Amino acid sequence: MKKSLIMMLIGCVLLTTVMFFSSCEKDITVDLPTQEQKYVVEGYIENGLPAYVLLSKTADYFAPVDSVSLKNYMVKDATVIISDGTITDTLMMADPTIGYFYFSTNIIGQTGKTYSLKILTSDNKTITAETHMLPAVPLDSVWFKIQEGKDSLGFVWAHLTDPDTLGNCYRWFAKRLGKDKSFIPPPGSVFDDRFINGKEFNFAFNRGQVPNSNAEDDNNDEAGFFKAGDTIEVKFCTITKESYKFWRQAESQSTGSGGPFGSTAEIPTNINGGIGIFEAFNPTFYTVIAKKPD
Numbered sequence: 435m436k437k438s439l440i441m442m443l444i445g446c447v448l449l450t451t452v453m454f455f456s457s458c459e460k461d462i463t464v465d466l467p468t469q470e471q472k473y474v475v476e477g478y479i480e481n482g483l484p485a486y487v488l489l490s491k492t493a494d495y496f497a498p499v500d501s502v503s504l505k506n507y508m509v510k511d512a513t514v515i516i517s518d519g520t521i522t523d524t525l526m527m528a529d530p531t532i533g534y535f536y537f538s539t540n541i542i543g544q545t546g547k548t549y550s551l552k553i554l555t556s557d558n559k560t561i562t563a564e565t566h567m568l569p570a571v572p573l574d575s576v577w578f579k580i581q582e583g584k585d586s587l588g589f590v591w592a593h594l595t596d597p598d599t600l601g602n603c604y605r606w607f608a609k610r611l612g613k614d615k616s617f618i619p620p621p622g623s624v625f626d627d628r629f630i631n632g633k634e635f636n637f638a639f640n641r642g643q644v645p646n647s648n649a650e651d652d653n654n655d656e657a658g659f660f661k662a663g664d665t666i667e668v669k670f671c672t673i674t675k676e677s678y679k680f681w682r683q684a685e686s687q688s689t690g691s692g693g694p695f696g697s698t699a700e701i702p703t704n705i706n707g708g709i710g711i712f713e714a715f716n717p718t719f720y721t722v723i724a725k726k727p728d
Contacts, residue, residue: 469494473509473561473708477516477551481567481716485516485538487525489553492709508534513554518547543714545569551712563705563712570672570716571602574634578660578724587659589638590666590722598632603678605715606639607669610660617669618642620658621689624673624681645688664724669717676704677713 469492476488489509514525514536525536541549545567553561573592580588596602603626607617620642640658643649651657660666673681679702687701703709 473553473555473559473705473710475551475553475561475563475705475708475710475712477563477565477710477712479516479541479543479549479565479567479714481543481545481570481714483543485523485525485541485543485549486528487514487516487536487551487553487712488534489514489536505534509555510534511556512536515552515554516541517550517552518544519550543567543716545716547714549712549714553708559707561705561707565674565676565704565712565714567714567716568672568674570718571597571604572718573668573670573720576668576720576722578662578664578666578722579638580662580726581659584659586662586726587656588662588724589640590660590668590724591636591638592668592670592720593634593636595634596627596630596632600627600631601675602627602631603673603675605671605673605677605681607671608639608641608660609667609669610641611665611667613664617667618644619681619685622685624678624685626675626678660724662724662726666722666724668720668722670720671715671717673715674713676702677711677715680704680711680713 472492474490474492477485478487479485489512490507491509493507510527516523516525516538518541521540523538523540525538528535528537546569548564548566551561551563551565553559555561571594573594575593577591578588579591580586590608594604603624605619605624607619607623609615609617618641620639623639623642641660643652643657647653651661683699683701687699701709704712
């Protein structure tokens with residue numbers, strides 16, 4: 435009886451406390467600051483391929499993210515012009531069923547060329563940028579190696595002889611034939627020759643994955659690894675210093691976990707009047723068949 439009485443008293447105290455704090459509740463409206471919208475440029479020129487440009491606007495951090503919203507952020511009514519010093523081409527808008535991007539029918543990537551970009555927007559803004567296609571630095575060899583302690587999982591390795599000219603920058607992509615739809619950069623896909631200038635060395639990369647992948651092998655023990663039986667294509671790109679700085683910081687922030695209130699460094703850009711990157715890159719390609727050692 436005494437125990438029951440004590441429990442009743444505790445219950446009354448808790449109920450009174452809840453009612454007290456409930457009566458003190460007050461709706462508070464917080465006005466979140468809105469960021470000034472900026473134009474985002476993604477312009478790419480690959481050796482031997484036509485130039486293309488994606489143009490969009492930035493969104494607030496708390497803005498909805500869905501297919502309709504993303505489509506609305508794309509800018510589809512700008513005039514986009516690229517020149518290689520000889521040819522000047524006004525890019526065309528692709529069929530929406532393919533994607534919202536502007537493409538050239540006359541500007542084809544070529545080693546040694548300097549490319550200028552000019553964008554005229556419907557709100558009378560002018561955006562400009564410039565990039566240069568450097569000679570490709572090839573890999574000496576590429577191979578697959580099983581990781582120690584793994585039965586059939588491993589990484590793609592490569593041997594590189596860096597030219598004795600300080601400032602070379604590189605980016606690595608790979609894809610598995612029959613499994614990956616496109617070339618995927620792994621985390622930390624870019625590097626420069628600050629500490630390896632003029633040296634030759636071996637290096638390897640993890641297998642990259644598309645953001646938010648639901649693929650089984652991106653969410654189990656195989657994540658980050660290639661597997662015996664894979665046919666792997668490597669795309670090794672020589673890039674500019676501006677591209678290296680952009681992708682290094684962009685990748686660093688994409689793998690961070692600071693959330694909306696975390697401190698982030700500003701991503702370097704070569705875009706005047708906007709943000710993003712306009713880059714020319716020179717790739718070499720390699721095919722590797724992943725096998726277990728005999």
